[in-house]
Amino acid sequence: MSLSSSPVLPASGPALQTLDLTLIHPQDSDARWWRSSVIYQVYPRSFRDLSGDGIGDLSGITAELHQLAELDIDAVWLSPFYTSPQKDGGYDVSDYCDVDPIFGTLADFDALVARADELAIRVIIDLVPNHCSNEHPLFQAALASDAGSPEREMFIFRDGTGEDGNFPPNNWQSHFGGSAWTRTQNPDGTPGQWYLHLFDSSQPDFNWDNTAVRAEFERILRFWLDRGVSGFRVDVAHALVKAAGLPDWGGRADGISTPGFPGADAPMFGQEEVHAIFRSWRAILDTYDGDRVLCAEASIDPLPRLADWVRPDEMHQTFNFAYLGAPWEASGLRRVITDSLSAFDAVSAPTTWVLSNHDVVRHTSRLGLSEPVRGGDGIGAADPQPDTAVGLSRARAASLTMLALPGGVYLYQGEELGLPDHTRMAAEHRQDPSFLRTGGERLGRDGCRVPLPWNANADGAFGFSTTGQSWLPQPEDWAELSREAQISDSNSTLNLYRTALRIRRERALGSGSLSWAGGFPEDDVVAFLNGDTLVVLNMGRDAVQLPPLDIVVASEAGAGADGRLDSNHAVWLDLSADRSASFQD
Template sequence: MSATAPAIYTTQPVSVPRTGTLQWWHTAVIYQVYPRSFADSNGDGLGDLPGITARLGHLSRLGVDALWLSPFYTSPQADHGYDVADYRDVDPIFGTLADADALLDRAHQLGLRVVVDLVPNHTSDAHVWFQQALAAAPGSPERERYMFRDGRGEAGELPPNNWESVFGGPAWTRTTNADGSPGQWYLHIFDVRQPDLNWANEEIRQEFRDVLRFWLDRGVDGFRVDVAHGMVKEEGLPDWAGHSAMISEAESGETEESGPDAQDDVDLGNAGPMWNQPGVHEIYRDWHGVLAEYGADKMLVAEAWVSPLPELAKYVRPDEMQQAFNFAFLASHWHAGELRGVIEHSVQVNDTVGAPTTWVLSNHDVVRHATRFGLPSAGGNVEPVGPDDRQPDAELGLRRARAATLLMLALPGSAYLYQGEELGLPEATRLPFDVRQDPTIARGGGLGRDGCRVPIPWEAAAPSFGFSPTGESWLPQPEEYGRYALDAQKGDPASTYEFYRRALRMRRDYALGSGGLAWIDVDHPDVLGLANGELVVLANTGAEQIRLPEGLEPLLSSIELDQHGDGAIFLPGDATLWALRTQSEVGRKPFGPD
């Protein structure tokens, strides 16, 4: 216990408040919906668009500004919708185009914007274009839509280069000619059923302009661009000895602690000639113009696993995208020094291009942060956890997750939430191997990403916890999910759900999204302090509680504060506090005992 309050003072501001005309995406909190796992309306065990529409009131009451829908397009579901066969229609398992229109209408009635996923790096092998390519001859216009190449070796028996798939195994698959003889090879940076498109082909570029307009005409407010850094490959497709992964090998190992000297530019595992080529920016400048046809309030957000951070900032230059996910922040450990470095560098590089920073802690591709923070690594972009692995400390993980979320929501810019995190939902780490469905598993990709995709619980006593009227669920839900159900948390001031609601309401009340950032230096290595407008934020990443200095009025904390009989207030370990200054000097000059 720290019996005396640490000395605290404000440094020079890192970023000034945003002024001028603000678009909704400058400050929005956007909630990701993974359609398969949100709400099932027809009882088949798969979530669907009518189920989402029926639950939109939850998002409105939660206090978010928008929702992002993962893919719901026509698809064989080899990669759960990220293998698109028709970009202009809804897969029957999710509903119909009329259902999509109804969802858009209801969301807009509730004041929610809608962002939809766009998957432009590859199609499904069931897409009509790829089927035409397989039937056509080498060098034909049909094959020029994709990355077909002759093989190496005397008879073309070797792949065109040595690239590996992100999902494991070779990135090339050989075709068979109509007469049964071996044919050309095609590139698939991901699964064999996801052939990469050839973005050097103007036909591809025009097709996606038309796809953008199709959904903009139906009223969508923006697009999340899948694999935004991968659509253009280096000329000549040179050999590369590295391996690409959504989870960096450098970040996947468990360590006992991370120090303040940890790199603020996390290695995100995406180097090589297939990633982050200069030509991708030409595409986004083109798309920027398409969106501008529909007004200034449409947006693009990049899923770009790119480092260092100045490279990521290129995606949000004024004539390109509006947002880019900050995966360096997601991959950070729960350590004050490391978090400060990532936050400061992120804000600074985005300020150079006039873009908001876009914060995120969880999504459908990574281990939920309530679990990551309960592992010995205390965060990082960890590998999926299985039933035979060391299990996380669930209580510690949720405690740190709430603290990290409160820190994130205090930062200027936009923030994304992943469905179920407002319930404190942990990763389903004990899923049996034989029920997992991620296509990465079959290609040697380990346990896959199913643990973060298990359907979320709505009602503690209902079959499948209210996910489906029949109790069906495409992935089994852990028994302990019942205690995280929405109806078990509503009205409980100590619940994670009510905590999120308070945080989101205060974030809006204090205009934190459009605010500035100044560090409050704290004479304690485990405490990160910052100021955003009126708000003072203290994040205690250590285990030891610290005494709060005088001159602060607590507003919201991620866990209950400890108040002693002498009036002293303590911030527990692994907790974050939002407070107001009650003395003008607080946070502006040194105070408290040195």
């Protein structure tokens, strides 16, 4: 649909005397909160430590929730805090219905929910249904039982291949390196069956073909819904059901499409049967008041296939990894945004946007690289280092652009401070299982999980801990990035986020429309109109002329004030005063 307007801009302006618009997404008339939500991810280990052991805790989150409320967010999403051996940052769960002592108690969780309710913040928690810890009582019972027993049928056990079953049942590889199969030992000491683990060997996969597994997770859902959670972010939501017969796979372990191996063919991901599970979960959530939600972490391509996860009777949201991985290039970014809105509009679902999380290099560092390092798997001291200034400038511009897009937004703790990855972390401090399983060939995700800096006091781990302890080391120069240092600086990244999030809500941009705006250099600029807000992002090398409109917010102090927008900057411009245009199909 092509829309034209005239005259929006005065004749004395630049060559853009008419604003040529192409509508690709209409305004959303559905007012349910999650369709335009801003959800802030809290990684509990690294948020705030009040116990003094160097590991963040639930009480620390509760103590700082008021600061998150000042960001004008709708909800917090808590990464796992369940009882766990912590082999994979809590994604190896040994009890889904209790709090690990390092994080506190169920009473601490209830206090967090109560405080969040006072601040009008919803609480969403991580659910890890694909696998559990090998210390979970169900898996321990399986190990103690015979092949084919009901206990073993809770997981995926198979006999090996080759002579004496010495080889794994198939060729599947773990996400963290090495085989996705580990062999057990029988009570008499002889080799036994193999069990499947798409991740670490300490994380056996559940058998979702078993109705007993489905019943167990329905119990878990109800346990937390009864405690007041507003929903669940579902870890590896595309992996629960495996293809019958567990056929070999020659593609990537994570199922991402490669030449000759389209992700749709990966036998461990995206099976059609998984959707019945989510429909049953949606039915459970719909029996609770408060509009509870499900968000899928589903690494699925292409985008129209991903949209299957958010059909009207399934998930409410799913992460948009195509957007997260978009290069710093205007035509590619426009294409991802167009394709995303088109795919999700087709199923009447909101698109969600995200730039950073606990599994990827923070976008402040990622956008400062001249080319990807290690395929995106962490940045180490021996690798080419990001350009700090370029990375932060691009990150601020990318964030401002994202916050103007219609749909939902996920923020990762610390991105509002402009935090980079810890790219020079010494090997002895790294704890990610992918680093350990590959002997350091893969660096893993520790760099983006470093504890937050709250104040400039280095002796207190920049305010993270009451004792100065920190489970991962922080860069020495983080004092200037601390929340305390930024709160009084009107030009800080923190205050950019605070301003943009406030205006996003005031202008209802999350439920707004999107029209591409012509008249700018297409190879360099992403420009779109959402309501009365014109967003311009300059991804090229040269400054570009702006229309003579008031600046609502800019990614850098003074950006666009002279009528020109420099490289790696973004602005929101106000059309409300000049909105004499008449739009027609």
